[in-house]
Amino acid sequence: MESNSETWTAVDAYAFPHSHPASRPNTKALEDALAASSAAGLPEIAVSAAQGKFLALHCRATGVTHALEVGTLGGYSAIWLASENPQLRLTTVEFNAHHVEVARRNIAAAGLADRVEVIHGAGIDVLPRLRDEVKAGARPPFGFVFIDADKENNWNYVKLAKEMVRPNSVICVDNVVRQGKLADPNNTDPRIVATRNLVESAGKEPGLDSVVLQTVGSKGYDGWWWAVVN
Template identity: 50%
Template sequence: MNQEQWSTVDDYLDRQLAPHDDALDHALRASAQAGLPDIAVAANQGKFLQLLARLAGARRILEIGTLGGYSTIWLARALLPGGRLTTLEAEPAHAEIARDNLDRAGLTEVVDVRVGRALDVLPALRDEQRDAGAAPFDFAFIDADKVNNPHYVRWALELGRPGTVIVVDNVVRGGAVADSDSDDPSVRGTREMLDLLRTEPRLDATAIQTVGTKGYDGLAVALVVTP
């Protein structure tokens, strides 16, 4: 198969099982008009994340990497009643677009958009759990800079609980992840993260290759199995 065929299949699957709506379509249009990079998850991937979060019974969701809020909308719609999603975005301009998209989707009350480098913001979430009694996260979606993927997984583990699901996007890197000699920082960060998933005794994980409108890539899914 080639990219055209992958995209055709994705379009068909989206129509069948992940239909768009006004809020999702607007989020994509607004992001494109603002010049944000075209790196949001595909519609069927968004639906997949939503189903995983629902299967996890998520009341608290952590997202690292908001962009324009497209995946945020999918995930926020999976929350159980009374639930809340916290999403971290390093770029203030991106965060503002995401807030507008979330407001249009009617999700402002259940989504907390925090601006700043994730590694600077995550300690505050830990403090909220320790000092304010905030509940652990039931689900985490990591889709930010790949160099720091190992750190993000460690933070998701610290902020989660047994039963928490952690999903990491873009782990195949167009096939480059298999190259142990790669000097690409994103590949090296991803490989280090996969090593962590393999060796961390509190996690049970796997990774799969994917193809579709976003090309050839993949994702990792981990379950926190022990405290």
């Protein structure tokens, strides 16, 4: 496994600078956000650079103008989404007050504070309010949702997100494979149990067409759950 991990990291280290040269306008803001988050003591669990750009490219390819993120951390993925898509406005929700403070500083330093709204609160409390605002016409429906928060609420977040997106929008949940533990029925870790519930429940949910995609790279072996809302 260690040799595989070294290979995955080496591929990211080789390929990413070619696909996203350091001369790109958002490179410094992204690097500064990671450095500031580390200096502030935030855990180093943000998406990889390649994953962040992939999410941003998806939003560009599908013309997303309003996106929702659950789990801001230090704002790294938020900066990816907004900086690569000048037409996009992002609402991102974060429970930890310290993370909110760091994220807002990072997003402001990137020049994106006017297009990225950081809401402090538990996702399970904030999302129902956002849903009600969308249904009332006070907030536009979202075209993309990225969920990377407390895993025990993954399915709750997806059900709420499903009620506030446009038809054919994508909902993505991060960290669902967890080094293959997803497939171990004897694993009783609440995060794994909750993620199995997400995968199994989504397969029975009308209006969702989903897939689990395993990923490797500088962040190791994990995966994403992707679904199109019909």
